[in-house]
Amino acid sequence: MSKKVIVPIGPQHPALKEPACFSLTLEGEKVLSAVVGVGYNHRGLEKSCESRSYIQSLYIIERVCGICSHSHSTCFLQCAEELAGVEITRRAAYIRVLMGELERLHSHLLWLGVAAHLIGFDTLFCYAWRDRELVLDLLADLGGNRVNYGINTPGGVRRDVTPEQIQDILSTMDILDKQLAYYVELALGDTVLAARLANVGKLSKEECIHFGAVGPTARAAEVNYDIRKVGPTAAYAEIPFNVITDTHADVFGRTVVRVLEMVESVKMVRYAVANMPDGDILVKFPRKVPAGEVVSRYEAPRGEDVHYVKANGSEHPERVRVRAPSEANWHGMAHMIEGDYLADAPLIIAAIDPCYSCTDRAFVLNNNNTGEQQVFDWKQLRQYSIDFYKKEHGFDASKIKIAEKKHF
Amino acid sequence: MALSLFNILIFPGFLFLGVYSLAFEYIDRIIYARMQNRQGPPWFQPLADFLKLVGKETIIPEDADKNIFKALPIFAMAAVTAAFLYVPITGVNSLFPFEGDLIVVLYLLTIPTLTFFLAGWMSSSLYSTIGAVRAMTQLFSYEVPLFMALLAPAILAGTWSLSGIAAYYHANPLWILVNIPAFLVAIVAIQGKLERLPFDMPEAETELCAGTFTEYSGRLLAIFRMAIDAELVVVAAIVAAVFFPIFVANAWLGFLIFVIKTLVVAFILAIFRSVMARIRIEQMVIFCWKYLTPVALLQIVINIVIKGVL
Amino acid sequence: MAYPGKITKFAMGHLSKAPATRAFPLGELIITPHFRGKLVLKADDCIGCGLCERDCPAYAIKVENRGTKENKDFHVTLNLAHCIFCCQCMDSCRKGCLSYTPNVQLAGFNKDDLIVDLTEEWKAAQAVSAEEAPAEEAAVDEAKPEE
Known part of the structure; x- marks a missing residue:
């Protein structure tokens, strides 16, 4: 009978790019149970x-997200535009799709690199990120920034695509085509890679639906669900593409889905560039948005992104709710890790392409009986932390001065 | 006496080993980087890393036994340096050859792995403990095929001395072709011994932070890293002596050939490291016992049969 | 065909190729032409309407009148530590007097250096270009790509 140990992965850990804590109860190298702790x-x-x-x-x-920034802003604008009764021009819709698909390429290449790095395959990591750099250069030139492109604006897009940029896009897509074909060959043909990825982090079709998994995680388990097909927005209805699904339902399946999705994205970018209609890119958007509430969906690289906006007729939205795709994928995480090896835990966590800070929300709990809310204000929080450190670590933090907050 | 001291401390002993292992680390890293289409480190990077670590504060965990914690890196370095003295460098003969030094060298090279285990265990940190257990599990998997792969040529040569093996294959160079399976097994097992990809589970960065060395810092970590680099040189030198039987009488030319041979081994090891993903510990155990050991065993049988026929 | 180390041939091919990365501080910094860097202001056209300030999501830009009500002297200050380089102010400006430069290396050792007075900066640049040869002016123009 071996001893059980609890290994914390996080909040600070080389495998995690953002703080989160996964407490894994180990027996030998096997994970008996996992507790997912997000909220840092x-x-x-x-x-x-x-x-x-x-x-x-x-x-x-x-x-909200450093990688799917375009998805979030598009989804938010879909809400705002519907509330204001503004319809964007077709050219603007095509430019949004173009950016969205370039973003998907950059996000999936990033994921491929991270996954390769987590299993120690740094050579593949370097190639994937080298190719991602090409996409980032395109995005920086089209939008003006590498990750937060800032191309969206209420009522359309801020920048038009010039013929020279189209040439750049097409030549980059040629390079990517060749590289992606190689990655497909590699993912299917390297036995060491397959040995690490296959049968790891299983989440079957039923479990995917039960836990509400979205995006490549669900599509790897034959859940044929893609917002671009189910409820197309922008110009997605006009652009032909296939929804990629896979039968493996494990990390290997998620890899295959992502790599093949990139191949589809390259085709979509080519189509969007070739069939881009002429016209304006911007229609006027009012400062004050009429009252109402709207829910909008968009297929971010990581899965279904849901935004809710409630307007009250003023300049500001009254309530905004962001359901980032990672939030839907967290629920199945503990189930995926349990029963696998410790060595696979970082890979399984990474396989949903998690975005920790996108998902963290605060809740206020109302006590139904007393009507009390348990909320700390700034002073109470500070007092709590001082008491905590005194009790737990015998360290008096009350003398530490906190700098005044200043804007200018 | 003076010559012996010079040999032990300067060439080909401690100082040369130190400088050569830093150069080796650079070559390993630059090949690794170039295969990944990266710029790679500048030539002084290993030395800069070493000096930086030496200058850093050394932190010892409260629960660790301080004396053992401090002594372990020095043990590792000493064992590797001692092993280097029995490897042929400038010619067929090593510095102090004797019958059976192959076994001594292989056992001396086991000591660093044991110190890694103890270092992890002594650190009393979760990550290091898991790393330590993995290092031990790994030791039991690769050690047997590695020993058999290096002993098979010795059986054919009829001697347990590295210098004797080198001399035998220098005299009969064609027999080395028989040992090609043993060479392949040795190259794979060495990756396990040096805890390099695909067998770097004991210090798998993305799972265990730094594995066995998680709690080590400053000067102690610098010595440990130096020992690992030196181990690479020693292992490359052994492989070069056993499997590449090219020796000349001239000491300077012999040294040049030694450098070229070890560089070839380093190149092979670097390529091996670049093209593999890290496998799981249980996959490694299965791989070593299921594939490596039978091949090494087959090699020994073949060599015994050939020896009998001769 | 599946075998371990399938990437070997591909990776070995890169041994003879030039690396894709560069040793960063050495050599030239390549920035795509439409990259949004530090803002510059054409102070002559600025009417001090404050639309940029209104739309700035990071509250980084500030317009203030340092003169009197009759003799107006608008100063636009930008806090580079707060600026997120979205250039919304550029879009909001009705007069088109804000534009971006490809200058992205803005780190410094002093926090106060990060608050820049764009009006003063423009005046200084005008003084320099008035003194020096017209060739200098062309170079300054080149550094401010028009949208």
Whole structure:
């Protein structure tokens, strides 16, 4: 009978790019049970949108996620535009799709690199990120920034695509085509890679539906669900593509789905560039949005992204709710890790392409009996932390001065 | 006496080993980087890393036994340096050859792995403990095929001395072709011994932070890393002596040939490291016992049969 | 065909190729032409309407009148530590007097250096270009790509 130990992965760990804590109970190298602890990264994004105008909120929403920034801002704008009764031009819709698919390429290449790095395959990691750099250069030139492109604006897009940029895009897509074909060959043909990825982090079709998994995680288990097909927005209805599904239902399947999705994305980018209609890119968007509430969906690289906006007729949204795709994928995480080896845990965590800070939200719990809310204000929180350190570590923190917050 | 001291401390002993292992680390890293289409480190990077670590504060965990914690890196370095003295460098003969030094060298090279295990165990940290257990599990998997792969040529040569083996294959170079399976087994097992990809589970960065060395810092970590680099040189030198029987009488030319041979081994090891993903510990155990050991065993049988026929 | 180390041939091919990365501080910094860097202001056209300030999501830009009500002297200050380089202010400006430069290396050792007065900066640049040869002016123009 071997001893059980609890190994914490996180909050600070080389495998995690953002803080989160996974407590794994091990027996030998096998994981008996896992506890997922997120919540280290709350940024108050939704709240800060409420005190800003729609244009300002857009840039907050764009920074929900560092990788799928375009998806979030598009999803938010779909809500805002529907509330304001504004319809974007077709050219703007095509440019949004173009950016969205380039973003998918960059996100999936990033994931491929991270997954390769987690299993120690740094050579593949370097190639994937080298190719991602090509996409990032395109995005920087089209949008103006490498990750938070800032191309979206209420009522359309801020920048047009020039013929020279189209040439750049097409030549980069040629390079990517060749590289992606090689990655497909490699993913299917390297036995060491297959030995590490196959039968790891299983989540069957039924479990995917039960836990509400979205995106490549669900599609790897034959869940044929893609918002681009199910409820197309922007110009997705006009662009032909296949929804990639796989039967493996494990990390290997997720890899295959992502790599093949990139191949589809390259085709979509080519189609969008070739069939881009002429016309304006921007229609006027009112400062004050009529009252109402809207839910909008968008297929981010990581899965289904849901935004909810409630307007009250003023310049500011009254309530914004962001359901990032990682939030849907967390629920099955403990189930995926349990029963696998410790060595696979970082890989399984990474396989949903998690975005920790996108998902962290604060809740206020109301006590139904007393009507009390248990919320700390700033002073109480500080007092609590001082007491905590005194009790747990015998360290008096009350003398530490906190700098005054200043804007200018 | 003075010459012996010079040999032990300067060439080909401690100082040369130190400088050569830093150069080896650079070559290993630059090949690794170039295969990944990266720029790679500048030539002084290993030395800079070493000096930086030496200058850093050394932190010892409260629960660890301080004396053993401090002594372990020095043990590792000493064992590797001692092993280097029995490897042929400038010619067929090593510095102090004797019958059976192959066994001594192989056992001396086991000591660093044991110190890694103890270092992890002594650190009394979760990650290091798991790393230590993995290092031990790994030792039991690769050690047997590695020993057999190096002993098979010795059986054919009819001697347990590295210098004797080198001399035998220098005299009969064609027999080395018989040992090709043993060479392949040795190259794979060495990756396990040096805890390099695909067998770097004991210090798998993305799972266990730094594995056995998680709690080590400063000067102690610098010595440990130096020992690992030196181990690479020693192992490459052994492989070069046993499997590449090219020797000349001239000491300077012999040294040049030694450098070329070890570089070839380093190149092979670097390529091996670049193209593999890290496998799981249980996959490694299965692989070593299921594939490596039978091949090494077959090699020994073949060599015994050939020896009998001769 | 599946075998271990399938990437070997591909990776070995890169041994003879030039690396894709560069040793960063050495050599030239390549930035795509439409990259949004530090803002510059054409202070002559600025009417001090404050639309940029209104739309700035990071509250980084600030317009203030340092003169009197009759004799206006607008100063636009930008806090580079807060600026997220979205250039919304550029889009909001009705006069088109804000534009971006490809200048992205803005780190410094002093926090106060990060708060820049764009109006003063423009005046200084004007003084320099008035003194020096017209060739200098062309170079300054080149550094400010038009949208």
